Amino acid sequence: xxxxxxxxxxxxxxxxxxxxxxxxxxxxxxxxxxxxxxxxxxxxxxxxxxxxxxxxxxxxxxxxxxxxxxxxxxxxxxxxxxxxxxxxxxxxxxxxxxxxxxxxxxxxxxxxxxxxxxxxxxxxxxxxxxxxxxxx
Ligand SMILES: [Zn+2]
Numbered sequence: 001x002x003x004x005x006x007x008x009x010x011x012x013x014x015x016x017x018x019x020x021x022x023x024x025x026x027x028x029x030x031x032x033x034x035x036x037x038x039x040x041x042x043x044x045x046x047x048x049x050x051x052x053x054x055x056x057x058x059x060x061x062x063x064x065x066x067x068x069x070x071x072x073x074x075x076x077x078x079x080x081x082x083x084x085x086x087x088x089x090x091x092x093x094x095x096x097x098x099x100x101x102x103x104x105x106x107x108x109x110x111x112x113x114x115x116x117x118x119x120x121x122x123x124x125x126x127x128x129x130x131x132x133x134x135x136x
Contacts, residue, residue, distance in 0.1 A: 002122060005113060012109040015118045017043035017125045022109055027101045034104050043124035049116050056115060057107035064103040068095050 002018050003011070014020035020042030025032040036054075039046050048054065072095040076088050112118075 002120065005120070009106070009109050009113050012105055014040040014043060014045055014047075015113045015116055016040065016045045016121050018120060019043075019125060020045075022047060022112065023105055027105055030101060033101045034108075036108065042128070043121075044128045045118060045124070047112060047116075049112075049118075053116075054108045054111055057104075057111035060107035060110045061103050064099075064107065065096055068092075068099055068103070071095075 003013065005015075007013075008015065008018045012022045014022060017040060020037075020040035022036050022040075023033070024035045024037060027033045036047055038048065069092050072092045073088055076083065076091045080087060
């Protein structure tokens, strides 16, 4: 059974087959965690739909970072009982830096799922495998 669109976005899976990974490495690898495949390894969908396609993801990234800043600011206010302004700045900046790998990946995944113009196709993997067999 196929995963939901929401789960595919969170797990950074291909929007067409919902099986292939978008990114080559783990998000915990700060050096290579944001590298993505050019094509889906399962159904061969081209991920970068047009030149600089993923740059639109910065709007999602910006929204997520604002949410992180607000949440960390509120948490700092509640947990530390309204400390010095530099504590707010330090906590918020630390949270944004720690989450950059996740927000960056998630924003690219959201961009591909919402603006990629691709619908889920359960037969996509099978079609790609058959085309490989015909070439061989
Ligand atoms: Zn795919």
